[in-house]
Amino acid sequence: MTLIDDWLEGVRCQVNVEQHIFLEIVVDRLAVELGLKDAGASHREDGTEPLRHLLHGPPGTGKSHVLKFVQELFALAGLKKGIDYQFVAFQATNAADLDGDTIHHAFGWNTNKRSFEQAMKPEAAKQLAYCRWLFIDEISLVPADLFAQVDHCLREVKPSADAWKHDPLTGNTRPLAGVNVILVGDFKQLPPPQGGNLADVPHHLRVGPHETCKAPDPMADAGRRLMWEDIEGMVELTDRERCKDEWWNEVTDELRAGHLSENNWRYLHGYPVEGCKLSKEERESRRRVIDGPGDPRLREARFQEAPVIVANNDAKYQINKDRAKKYAQDANAQLRWSVAKDVASTETLQAQACDKERKIKWLQYHDKDTGNLLGTLPLAIGMKVALTEHIDRSEDKRLLRGTVGIVHSWVWEEGRQRPSVVYLKFEGAKWQLEGVSEPGVYPIVARTADWWLDKGRKVKVLKVKRTQLPLTPAYAMTAHASQGKTLVAVLLDLNVDKKMDPTIGPVAATRVRSRHDVLILRPFPDWLFQRTASDGPELLLQKLRGEVIDWSAYREARKPTASCQKCRQLLPLDAFEHKQWERVRANNLASCVTCWQGKPPSHRRRLEPDSLHKHKCCGCNTMKIADAFPRAQLAQPEADMMRHCLKCLQVKRAEGMQCRKCLMTKTPAKFTPSMMTMPAAGILCIDCQGAVKKQTNRQWKGFFACKTCCQIFPNAVRMGKERKQVCSNCSSRETDKRERGLQTCRNKGCKRKFADGCSKDGKRQRYCPECRAR
Ligand SMILES: Nc1ncnc2c1ncn2[C@@H]1O[C@H](COP(=O)(O)OP(=O)(O)OP(=O)(O)O)[C@@H](O)[C@H]1O
Numbered sequence: 001m002t003l004i005d006d007w008l009e010g011v012r013c014q015v016n017v018e019q020h021i022f023l024e025i026v027v028d029r030l031a032v033e034l035g036l037k038d039a040g041a042s043h044r045e046d047g048t049e050p051l052r053h054l055l056h057g058p059p060g061t062g063k064s065h066v067l068k069f070v071q072e073l074f075a076l077a078g079l080k081k082g083i084d085y086q087f088v089a090f091q092a093t094n095a096a097d098l099d100g101d102t103i104h105h106a107f108g109w110n111t112n113k114r115s116f117e118q119a120m121k122p123e124a125a126k127q128l129a130y131c132r133w134l135f136i137d138e139i140s141l142v143p144a145d146l147f148a149q150v151d152h153c154l155r156e157v158k159p160s161a162d163a164w165k166h167d168p169l170t171g172n173t174r175p176l177a178g179v180n181v182i183l184v185g186d187f188k189q190l191p192p193p194q195g196g197n198l199a200d201v202p203h204h205l206r207v208g209p210h211e212t213c214k215a216p217d218p219m220a221d222a223g224r225r226l227m228w229e230d231i232e233g234m235v236e237l238t239d240r241e242r243c244k245d246e247w248w249n250e251v252t253d254e255l256r257a258g259h260l261s262e263n264n265w266r267y268l269h270g271y272p273v274e275g276c277k278l279s280k281e282e283r284e285s286r287r288r289v290i291d292g293p294g295d296p297r298l299r300e301a302r303f304q305e306a307p308v309i310v311a312n313n314d315a316k317y318q319i320n321k322d323r324a325k326k327y328a329q330d331a332n333a334q335l336r337w338s339v340a341k342d343v344a345s346t347e348t349l350q351a352q353a354c355d356k357e358r359k360i361k362w363l364q365y366h367d368k369d370t371g372n373l374l375g376t377l378p379l380a381i382g383m384k385v386a387l388t389e390h391i392d393r394s395e396d397k398r399l400l401r402g403t404v405g406i407v408h409s410w411v412w413e414e415g416r417q418r419p420s421v422v423y424l425k426f427e428g429a430k431w432q433l434e435g436v437s438e439p440g441v442y443p444i445v446a447r448t449a450d451w452w453l454d455k456g457r458k459v460k461v462l463k464v465k466r467t468q469l470p471l472t473p474a475y476a477m478t479a480h481a482s483q484g485k486t487l488v489a490v491l492l493d494l495n496v497d498k499k500m501d502p503t504i505g506p507v508a509a510t511r512v513r514s515r516h517d518v519l520i521l522r523p524f525p526d527w528l529f530q531r532t533a534s535d536g537p538e539l540l541l542q543k544l545r546g547e548v549i550d551w552s553a554y555r556e557a558r559k560p561t562a563s564c565q566k567c568r569q570l571l572p573l574d575a576f577e578h579k580q581w582e583r584v585r586a587n588n589l590a591s592c593v594t595c596w597q598g599k600p601p602s603h604r605r606r607l608e609p610d611s612l613h614k615h616k617c618c619g620c621n622t623m624k625i626a627d628a629f630p631r632a633q634l635a636q637p638e639a640d641m642m643r644h645c646l647k648c649l650q651v652k653r654a655e656g657m658q659c660r661k662c663l664m665t666k667t668p669a670k671f672t673p674s675m676m677t678m679p680a681a682g683i684l685c686i687d688c689q690g691a692v693k694k695q696t697n698r699q700w701k702g703f704f705a706c707k708t709c710c711q712i713f714p715n716a717v718r719m720g721k722e723r724k725q726v727c728s729n730c731s732s733r734e735t736d737k738r739e740r741g742l743q744t745c746r747n748k749g750c751k752r753k754f755a756d757g758c759s760k761d762g763k764r765q766r767y768c769p770e771c772r773a774r
Pocket residue numbers: 014015016019057058059060061062063064065066186241242483484485486
């Protein structure tokens with residue numbers, strides 16, 4: 001038994017079973033590489049291949065926790081951090097928590113640019129040339145294009161002589177240049193704000209082998225391909241270690257799945273729940289939405305210091321300022337404002353007046369627009385502040401962006417707008433600087449950064465230099481910044497914009513150990529957290545678990561196909577015009593755009609967001625977009641339990657359909673084609689349709705004639721008002737909503753409604769008066 005085997009046995013009591021399985025895999029690979037074990041004796045199928053694994057699990061299952069043991073193991077094995085192995089994360093705060101580095105710094109890249117041409121700093125390239133292990137934490141936040149760049153750079157810097165770079169059988173360079181890469185995170189948490197989500201389905205799987213169109217972002221697609229094809233295995237952690245509160249775990253699981261139940265939503269708000277048998281105390285403990293600023297729970301010590309987790313930077317900026325003022329008031333400390341100094345460049349001075357008034361306006365700009373330096377920074381002794389820049393990357397200190405400290409003291413000369421130095425105290429730090437009285441105290445001085453007034457332009461010209469302390473009050477943080485953290489208590493704002501990713505909710509709510517550590521600052525609508533996120537993460541996990549995925553069914557669910565009556569080709573829905581696809585949805589023959597217009601379309605039809613909304617088919621149990629279902633199936637009563645997609649209906653009804661009038665089961669040939677898509681209660685055979693037609697109007701009781709398709713149906717599928725009766729096949733959004741005398745402007749960017757009118761030559765106007773005037 002080797003030393004590392006002993007170590008593995010020793011840590012068994014400090015990690016759970018699943019975490020131990022992961023450590024066993026790492027130990028196994030390490031033993032093979034160190035020559036302590038023969039590759040043939042490895043537990044893995046192919047012991048000679050480098051390890052490319054994913055450590056996945058919901059929030060608080062101890063993914064980062066287990067990485068600390070890996071660091072311990074590597075130190076024991078004599079591996080050097082930064083040379084033999086690297087622990088990296090995309091966000092500086094996650095890197096600091098891990099005692100690691102940011103991906104950008106480890107790879108020596110500039111943070112502003114992302115391209116294959118971006119040159120690495122020579123020192124970073126030298127270090128990576130020896131690297132055998134790369135651990136990337138919070139992988140869901142890593143942009144797909146950046147991951148492709150990681151692969152590209154590793155291939156570049158690894159020397160050809162590296163024993164692991166090439167596959168000895170094929171001679172090809174291995175993915176990620178043969179480095180052992182462990183990705184750690186949860187793809188059901190927040191995706192990166194830009195650069196593409198790694199868990200999204202790669203282009204070739206999404207469009208299928210017969211499509212020739214290129215991926216919209218080839219670099220992001222390269223990253224996704226690497227993730228989907230070259231990461232070979234996964235260890236899934238499921239035991240919640242951070243939070244043992246069962247009810248709170250149930251709520252966060254519901255938020256995560258996008259199915260917040262009505263009962264739990266009502267409990268959170270303190271609304272009555274029908275049939276609730278819980279004790280008064282239990283119900284009260286479930287009420288997490290506060291009554292208002294006067295709620296006594298806000299005065300509890302843990303919530304006085306708790307950060308507010310918000311969706312975006314604007315809210316963070318405002319809350320930080322307000323709470324800094326409140327802190328100074330409550331602590332009876334003097335609040336002083338450090339005012340930034342802005343110096344406009346010559347180009348800016350030539351372009352606009354940079355007088356006092358303008359500069360005061362600049363001070364109110366968001367720090368994200370002003371080089372991460374606040375215009376006015378509130379400061380009080382004892383106040384919590386966070387760094388907005390990396391201050392000290394040294395191994396023992398790791399004072400990276402986002403690290404929180406407390407204002408210890410400052411040197412502020414009379415009449416100056418900024419202190420010359422602010423001393424911050426970092427709790428728990430063991431280091432002590434020379435000439436400083438206490439451990440963990442670090443001097444922060446003002447920095448200068450450039451920002452641009454014309455930030456949105458391709459070539460920025462209007463530069464301003466800002467000097468300010470790289471600090472911000474630390475009373476609020478975005479959900480992105482909170483990901484990966486364990487916090488004592490949090491205040492949440494869940495009433496987010498509907499355009500925000502719904503995963504904001506579960507990420508923010510899972511930072512604490514129990515429901516008692518959370519307060520929600522205002523009521524929120526339940527539907528915000530009843531929206532499912534993209535299906536990519538679940539499919540990726542299925543693939544890594546080794547489950548078989550039916551990709552053609554996946555494609556059919558996203559983009560149903562139909563054959564064109566003229567060219568007889570099987571084409572996706574965006575190859576048909578809207579009206580023609582509506583015919584497909586009613587099981588009628590339809591023509592593709594090319595055959596309909598007589599020439600190929602200049603572009604594919606863009607689908608309406610409503611038609612992309614997914615529904616579950618009760619036949620094949622697959623989530624499919626609305627356009628994959630006949631309108632009649634979506635419009636029927638209790639559609640959730642009854643609806644069937646076009647494909648399932650065709651299979652189901654091929655054998656026979658029962659007529660509602662004569663109650664006989666007949667072959668589909670005895671019905672008009674559109675009867676195939678009707679709910680069972682709306683089916684009438686051709687003979688019975690004829691029989692009803694022959695009756696006088698008074699005897700039509702129970703039946704009606706559709707005003708659009710003129711067929712006779714049982715009343716069960718009647719839609720619309722008295723004089724506009726249509727069948728549920730023909731009912732469409734537009735029919736009901738169209739307003740008489742108004743038409744929509746054809747300009748795609750406008751789409752304004754305007755009163756019908758004709759031009760002087762008698763032709764109907766296509767554009768609204770504003771667009772015509774332009
Ligand atoms: N086996 C364990 N025994 C005791 N405590 C544990 C164990 N595993 C994790 N923890 C504790 O649970 C908390 C959450 O762990 P950790 O931050 O590693 O979770 P995570 O899966 O990385 O969460 P997130 O997805 O939010 O980043 C930490 O305080 C950690 O110390």
